[in-house]
Amino acid sequence: MTDLAAGRIRHTVVFTLAHPEGSPAEAEFLVAAEALSAIPGVESFQILRETSPKNAYRFGISMEFAGPAAYTAYNEHPEHVRFVQERWLAEVADFLEVDYEAL
């Protein structure tokens, strides 16, 4: 991983699904989430496994934006809004968003 450059934003979210671990519904959700990577402005998109024994989150998504305008455009993009409303709110049991910028 290269350093996050000044002005760029790394948007991350860790989450736990309502679906049973290893279930088809879990796998299907992760496939659907992958489609967020196609929204304009999204860079370095990766869905990850969260593995710290010190928290209960099981997955994470990390992406980067060139700056605040790209981040806002993503948040307001119809595909993102639809994913949140139709999938995230129904299938995610707990989550935390963490955003980074260079110091």
Place this chain on the structure above:
Amino acid sequence: MTDLAAGRIRHTVVFTLAHPEGSPAEAEFLVAAEALSAIPGVESFQILRETSPKNAYRFGISMEFAGPAAYTAYNEHPEHVRFVQERWLAEVADFLEVDYEAL
């Protein structure tokens, strides 16, 4: 940021300091934390600002390890143990560790 490769671990921690925002003590803590990057096995080390309005954390540290052995060696390294005992426990008000591996 390139994808986190299979087998690698991205260790992150978000935190809030007990020090006032923008204080010399805050700056000094961040300088001291930077020294963790010199511990063997630590890669892609970066101290970041946490900027999401959806949580109260103000800083983050991100680093990567080639695998579990390197991560364990870091955790047990005397410089890391000393930093945790002498600085982290005294100066960090709240924190959350989040670790990632490839899906």
